[in-house]
Amino acid sequence: MTGKIKDIGRIISLLKKEVKDFETPVGTEIGESTRDAFQVLVSCILSLRTKDTTTGPISHKLFAVAKTPEQIAKMPLKKLQEIVRPVNYYKTKAERIKVIAKQLVKDYNSKVPSNFEELMEFKGVGRKTANIVMVYGHFSKDHIPVDIHVHRFPNRMGWIKTKHPDQTEEELKKILPKKYWQAFNDLIVTHGQNICLPINPHCSKCFIKKYCKKAGVKKNR
Numbered sequence: 339m340t341g342k343i344k345d346i347g348r349i350i351s352l353l354k355k356e357v358k359d360f361e362t363p364v365g366t367e368i369g370e371s372t373r374d375a376f377q378v379l380v381s382c383i384l385s386l387r388t389k390d391t392t393t394g395p396i397s398h399k400l401f402a403v404a405k406t407p408e409q410i411a412k413m414p415l416k417k418l419q420e421i422v423r424p425v426n427y428y429k430t431k432a433e434r435i436k437v438i439a440k441q442l443v444k445d446y447n448s449k450v451p452s453n454f455e456e457l458m459e460f461k462g463v464g465r466k467t468a469n470i471v472m473v474y475g476h477f478s479k480d481h482i483p484v485d486i487h488v489h490r491f492p493n494r495m496g497w498i499k500t501k502h503p504d505q506t507e508e509e510l511k512k513i514l515p516k517k518y519w520q521a522f523n524d525l526i527v528t529h530g531q532n533i534c535l536p537i538n539p540h541c542s543k544c545f546i547k548k549y550c551k552k553a554g555v556k557k558n559r
């Protein structure tokens with residue numbers, strides 16, 4: 339059951355126009371520049387509760403030294419922590435990345451699985467990260483990564499009324515035509531980082547304002 343959003347084709351094409359001059363979110367950028375699921379997975383773990391402006395350069399700095407599961411598995415933990423230090427919770431994230439790298443080498447022939455359920459079994463990998471790896475690392479058309487921007491946007495638009503990103507993912511899959519799933523995260527994250535800000539969004543500059551109910555928006559500019 340898909341295709342229940344009125345004017346969705348028009349909305350998507352307006353959003354594409356709106357975001358074309360903004361910076362690409364880190365997930366897409368790493369996916370496009372590396373075409374490598376392991377690097378997408380690592381940068382996604384680094385990005386949790388950290389701004390893209392920090393995650394992007396730190397991911398590239400790490401990948402310049404080590405970019406395969408074998409290389410990261412061999413790297414001393416202290417060195418890994420030192421490189422990723424600017425991201426929030428760097429100690430825990432470095433530990434998790436190292437455990438995952440070792441697991442991949444040992445049990446997965448150093449390849450990141452392209453199966454959503456298998457990805458979810460890795461410690462520190464939740465639905466959002468698994469969906470990001472599927473879309474940006476394995477180029478899946480069957481997944482929608484839902485972060486805070488992708489959760490907030492359809493609620494503000496008045497398409498859905500959900501409290502939790504997992505619910506949003508479920509509801510979006512019912513109402514968003516499948517041909518838009520793969521590109522949706524990138525588009526909405528860019529829109530959310532630049533226009534539909536968490537507080538005081540730039541509704542006057544928004545290309546799709548006439549389609550939006552602004553549900554829950556108390557103040558805008």
Ligand code: SF4
Binds near residue numbers: 551552
């Ligand atoms: S009109 Fe405002 S709340 Fe609605 S999508 Fe645009 S920026 Fe977001």
